Every structure is written in structure tokens, then in C-alpha cells.
Amino acid sequence: MRSRRLRLALSAAAIALAAASVLTVIGPAQAHTVAPANPNASTATRSVLNWLAHLPNRGSNRVASGFFGGYSNSGFSMSQTEELRNATGQYPAFLSCDYGSGWATNSDITALVDWSCNSSLKSWHGSGGLVTISVHLPSPANANGGGLNTPMANFADLLNPGTPAGARWRSLMDKMAQGLQDLENAGVPVLFRPFHEVNGDWFWWGNRDPNTFRQVWQQLYGYLTTTKGLNNLIWVYSADFSRGNRTTYYPGAAYVDVVGMDAYDDDPQASGIQSAYSELVGLGKPFAFSEIGPDSQGSFDYGRWVTAFQQRYPRTTYFLAWNDGWGPARNQGASTLFNNSWTLNRGEVDLGTIVEPSGNPTTPPPNGGTLLHGFESSTEGWTGTTVIGGPWRVNEWAGQGSWSLKADVNLAAGASYLHRTATTSLSGRTTLRATARIAPWGNHGAGTQAKLYVKTGAGWQWYDGGTVTVSSSGTALTLNLGGVANLGDVREIGVQFVPAGGASGTSAVYVDNVTVQ
Numbered sequence: 001m002r003s004r005r006l007r008l009a010l011s012a013a014a015i016a017l018a019a020a021s022v023l024t025v026i027g028p029a030q031a032h033t034v035a036p037a038n039p040n041a042s043t044a045t046r047s048v049l050n051w052l053a054h055l056p057n058r059g060s061n062r063v064a065s066g067f068f069g070g071y072s073n074s075g076f077s078m079s080q081t082e083e084l085r086n087a088t089g090q091y092p093a094f095l096s097c098d099y100g101s102g103w104a105t106n107s108d109i110t111a112l113v114d115w116s117c118n119s120s121l122k123s124w125h126g127s128g129g130l131v132t133i134s135v136h137l138p139s140p141a142n143a144n145g146g147g148l149n150t151p152m153a154n155f156a157d158l159l160n161p162g163t164p165a166g167a168r169w170r171s172l173m174d175k176m177a178q179g180l181q182d183l184e185n186a187g188v189p190v191l192f193r194p195f196h197e198v199n200g201d202w203f204w205w206g207n208r209d210p211n212t213f214r215q216v217w218q219q220l221y222g223y224l225t226t227t228k229g230l231n232n233l234i235w236v237y238s239a240d241f242s243r244g245n246r247t248t249y250y251p252g253a254a255y256v257d258v259v260g261m262d263a264y265d266d267d268p269q270a271s272g273i274q275s276a277y278s279e280l281v282g283l284g285k286p287f288a289f290s291e292i293g294p295d296s297q298g299s300f301d302y303g304r305w306v307t308a309f310q311q312r313y314p315r316t317t318y319f320l321a322w323n324d325g326w327g328p329a330r331n332q333g334a335s336t337l338f339n340n341s342w343t344l345n346r347g348e349v350d351l352g353t354i355v356e357p358s359g360n361p362t363t364p365p366p367n368g369g370t371l372l373h374g375f376e377s378s379t380e381g382w383t384g385t386t387v388i389g390g391p392w393r394v395n396e397w398a399g400q401g402s403w404s405l406k407a408d409v410n411l412a413a414g415a416s417y418l419h420r421t422a423t424t425s426l427s428g429r430t431t432l433r434a435t436a437r438i439a440p441w442g443n444h445g446a447g448t449q450a451k452l453y454v455k456t457g458a459g460w461q462w463y464d465g466g467t468v469t470v471s472s473s474g475t476a477l478t479l480n481l482g483g484v485a486n487l488g489d490v491r492e493i494g495v496q497f498v499p500a501g502g503a504s505g506t507s508a509v510y511v512d513n514v515t516v517q
Helices: 002-015 043-057 079-088 118-126 155-159 164-185 210-227 271-281 304-311 334-338
Strands: 023-026 066-071 094-098 130-134 190-193 233-240 258-264 287-293 316-321 354-357 370-373 383-385 389-394 404-410 416-424 431-438 449-456 461-464 475-480 490-498 506-516
Touching: 043 233, 043 316, 043 354, 066 079, 079 334, 094 118, 094 316, 118 130, 118 164, 130 164, 155 164, 155 210, 164 190, 164 210, 210 233, 233 287, 258 271, 271 287, 304 316, 304 334, 383 389, 404 416, 416 506, 431 449, 431 490, 449 475, 490 506
Parallel strands: 066 094, 066 316, 094 130, 130 190, 190 233, 233 258, 258 287, 287 316
Antiparallel strands: 023 354, 370 506, 383 416, 389 404, 404 506, 416 490, 431 475, 431 506, 449 461, 449 490
16 A cells, blocks of 8 residues: 555654443453453453453443554654643553564664563553554564565565574564563563554565465464463454455464454545455454554544444444554544543553443343354354355344354355254244344345245255345344244254345345244
């Protein structure tokens, strides 16, 4: 992206509505817990992640604010954070530092990783704030570093310590680990964001072979958590909105705690940001705008992000605004953003308060039936037919609880299905119900219809509850089981989605709250 390259060049030169339902406030011991990828994560680290994951359930104080303080060895200071405070009356909830200066060179490549900002981060944490760290690392392909914006040709060398690049990579990992260990010793949990904007083509780690990248991420995760024993890290995977392949490099749920998007655009509701949000939220992890900023420095209205969070991105847990000419205090609308009721700043970080939606997973189905599938912990064996992505367990919408099943579909491809194929007995039952949803994007024409169905017996006889037009807010589907044969031998339960003639583009379909009476 031209503006992204410009931002990097300028930086290098300079330094060289959705929650309107009833909510329940409960203590952490009563809340359903979002577990970290690292099973040995510290109690403090677990508390931060669980609190973040529950923020979108709130009616206010639901999007934590953040600000980039600079690069540790060549530009980090608290001056612009104080500038933001003077402009808004608020300190951000998150303060960010970057450990790397990958555009520079040094005879000792590890000197290009610096964690002297830790003293400020410790003070920030002591004042009730949260901490996130990124790393613009030098390229291990070069003995003296540099090469930040030159794609690494032999990226797989990082997996082999016998290569010069692999050996340098381990020395860089060691240096990062020292800084992160210093913070752990001080009791500071860290949202750690390596390899940001991996789907872009402007960093040495970007746009490499996806399988190799996933192995490199997993190697870094194992090195820091197992070899180095760091238990204070919340792992953040972030992609750039302006490129495709946003989830292609995703290293897997076992290695990631938060998914993020870097979005630099004068229109926070641009279609590309909306599609990236849907794709990343679909990974089923807490979501963040891990960097935001404008294209047009000095004149951008940061207040537009408030409207965007409320109208388009309600699952956002936090945002991180960049500094310098992209910073809120050096543009317009900073006070609007940081003083909106949705925004949560330092002084409002209350890790002991967890807010659950009214449809808590422990709550019985509202119709008094038995919940068969709520997707609160997994996809529960459901699969998709004629889908182009998924199905995934997601928390961007739910008919009950906090999670649902989602798949991406091509509206021009005809009927698609979400279903579970397994033998089930519904003997003695009278009614099967489910909630279905169609995402608002895509050309739906006259509307998408859905049928709740079962297939029973050795002949896989089809029975359905008839067609219903589904909406983006969710629609109830019902199948009367009174005339269904072989209820003791139900082979498949599913929902068929049928787009209208002439529908086009991509969209997403959802199923939740499959219950039986």
C-alpha cells in the first residue's frame, strides 16, 4: 500500500449498537473463561485476556484505547502520550512500544533490538495501564541487520539454526526474550505482536510461503514460552486490511490469543476494512484494531472511528492509534474518540469486572427445550457443503450464548448447507428449532431463504420445516417432528440456505441455538 510505504519511510527518516441487549455483571469466578494459548500463562496474563474478550458484551466502556509511544532505541518517549492527554484529558488504556529498528545497521545485529522502553512500560502498568509490544526487526538475512523492507528470499532459513540467518534469528529471539522477561519479572502482562502485516509485501517477513511462515511463528511461540519460559505473553496475530490473504498466514488457534487488523484509511468504514473485519473475527478469537491511522495526516477526524465501532465493528476489544502525523492529537476529533462512552481509557481498566451477555451459555434455551448445539466451545462436528470458507466458531453474532457457527458462501453458486452428519435419536421429541442468519454484505437480490431439515433412516429421507427468508439480525427456523419417520435414526441435522435468483458476490451464513422439544 503506497500510504503504508510512505508511513514507513517517514518514520525511518524521523528516527533515523450491538451491545443493546441485557447484560449481566458478574465476578471472574462466575464468568465463562477465555483460556490463553499458553496453558502455563500467569494469573495476571489470563485476567487481561479474559477481561478483553468480554469487553464487547458491555453497553459502555467496551473498546480499550491505545497509543504508540515509539521505537525503543530511536524515538520512544512519553511526550506524545502527554500531548494526547492534553488534547483529550485522557491517558489511553494501552501504551505501545516497538523493540526493533530494522531499518538500521550495526556490526552487532542484536543491538538493533532494544527494550529500554521497559522502564516506562512498568510505570504505565503501575498506574493501571496495559502494555503491548511490536517488533520492527532487522532482517536475519543480513549480518549487520537492516533490510526491514526487503523481503527475505530464504525465509525457511529461520527454521534451521545451522544457517547464518537461522543463527542470527536465534540471537534476535534471545534479545527479545530478555526484554519480555524483564517485564514478566515486574509482573507486567504483554500483548505481544510479532510479524505484523504479514500479508503485505513491505517487510522482510511479509508475503512469504504461508506454510513456512506458520512454522516460523510456531517456532517463535515455542521458543519464548517453552524454551525461555515466558508466561506473561498474550499473542496477537495482525494482518493488513489492504491486502488479501488475511488469514492465510494464521498459525493456528493454539498459538494465537487475539487477532488484529492494521487499518490506515481516511474512511474507517471502507469496504475493505469491513471485509477484513469479518474475515478476522471469523477466526473465533478476540478482535482488535492493532493499528489505526489516516492517509491524510493533519486533517483526519478520529471521531469517525467511534461511529465505525458502533455501526460496523462491535466485536472490537481495543484500538491502537499510531503516533507522529498519524496520531489523534495531531489530527482532529481526538477528544470525540477518547471521551465517547464506548471508549475505555486508563483509570477505567477494571480486570475484576466481567460482563456476560444475557444469553450466558449456562442459561437454558428460551423455548424450554434441550440445547443440542450452541457452538460455545467448538464447531461440534458441523461441516459445510458448497461453502467457500469455514465453517468456523465465531463470536461476532449469536442466537444464544456468545458463539455461533459461520461459513462464507458464494451467492451465485446456489444452495449451501451447514450440517452435522451423525446418528442421533430424537424419539419422543416434537419440535426442532434453530436460529439462522445471513450477513448484510453481498447482493442478496430478493433475499436468501433457509430451511431447517433432517435426514432419517437408511434411505436418508429428507424432511424440512419449509422456507423462511432470513435476515441479518437472525431468524427462527422450526421443524415439526410429528410427521417425521425414523426419529430414532436421524442421520443428519442441518440448515439449507438458498439465495434468490440473480444474487451475486460473497456473504456469510450462520447457524446457532439448535434445540429440540
